[in-house]
Amino acid sequence: MVKIKNIEFYNFRNFKNFKTSFDDKLNILFGNNGCGKTNILEGISLVAKGKGIRNANIINLIKKQEDNFLIKKNLEIQKNEFNIEIFTETNKEKFKKIIKLNGDSSKDSLNFLNQSVSFLIFLPEMERLFQSSPSYRRNFLDRLIFSSRNDYNILINKYKKSLIERNKLLQSYNIDDDWLNRIESDICLLGLEIYKLRNLQLNILNIELNNMKKDHNFQFDVKLKIKDDFENTEINSEEYLTKLINSRAYDKQFGGTKIGPHKSDIISIVNNEFDASLLSTGQQKTIVLMILLGQCNHLVNHKKINPIFLFDEIGSHLDKYNRQILLDMINRFDIQFFLTGTDKNLFSFVSTNAKFYNITD
Ligand SMILES: Nc1ncnc2c1ncn2[C@@H]1O[C@H](COP(=O)(O)OP(=O)(O)O)[C@@H](O)[C@H]1O
Ligand SMILES: [Mg+2]
Structure with a gap:
């Protein structure tokens, strides 16, 4: 306490x-x-x-x-x-x-x-969570993960550093292939870990939200999931690495890395029907509060936090x-x-x- x-x-x-x-x-x-x-x-x-x-x-x-x-x-x-x-x-x-x-x-x-x-945090901007940029939703999810794992930011920072390093290499005149391969396999490992933790967090929230239906007549039935290039696939490191290698030319030209968890979006499907971005700000606030309630339940009852x-x-x-x-x-x-x-x-x-x-x- x-x-x-x-x-x-x-x-x-x-x-x-x-x-x-x-x-x-x-x-x-x-x-x-x-x-x-x-x-x-x-x-x-x-x-x-x-x-x-x-x-x-x-x-x-x-x-x-x-x-x-x-x-x-x-x-x-x-x-x-x-x-x-x-x-x-x-x-x-x-x-x-x-x-x-x-x-x-x-x-x-x-x-x-x-x-x-x-900490669990609500900020006024979150009333537009589902209409704001994917990066805001990623950060929202990452903060929830951080609330139960205080070392999560180390993983995120390592991943970001590796992306920057790969970028620099791709832009350099003489690309050191060994070094590039090493960095890309690091990126895959770190990226997969981020996918894993984010999916785990979303599963926890989906379960908590479902369980809470018993004591609440929530207005909405909410399902959260990740949306990106790897959606619906069991991502494995081989496939991830192949995609990274295949996107080298593109990434060199446009700067940045085309695929990975830094490109994911988190979407919320309401009543099995529509995306939460269609909701009013007050209703988006409801969903954010539901998520925070679910996370609190998880922290208190399963993590002793x-x-x-x-x-x-x-x-x-x-x-x-x-x-x-x-x-x-x-x-x-x-x-x-x-x-x-x-x-x-x-x-x-x-x-x-x-x-x-x-x-x-
Ligand atoms: N570094 C600073 N030095 C002095 N005043 C600051 C500084 N940073 C913010 N403020 C002032 O703090 C006020 C905003 O405080 P804030 O906590 O956002 O208000 P609110 O009560 O609306 O939440 C503004 O008037 C702003 O100018
Ligand atoms: Mg204020």
């Missing part, structure tokens, strides 16, 4: 000096546009690996005209309290995020932290179906929630004791 007990910001985004404590269960942040609600969620999310919920360049986290930011928080992990400090350091002009756990930034401390903390929910601008489009899903999440799991919206009234349907925060700038 992980809970964020309190937080302090110094020169972080629009905050000069901000300090608050949190409820173990339900925190609702409200206030006008631009008051810093998303910034607070971002500050919370930075305790995990990576660049936070906005995937922002670290330099933008520092309050304008200042040199550095400092985020302090107290975390409760399995009933023990830890203090966390997050700030940046520059190395050869590059900014790097530093995290200290009880004053210590050793690998062991950071591994412990990464293994303990997991208690994620923290960061739901930004969740207040809009909360019709009775979306409210029902949100309430079910809040009531079903003993985990910590952070919800934001412009107005306190948007959350009047929440019956659980919630702590409300009026954020003013």
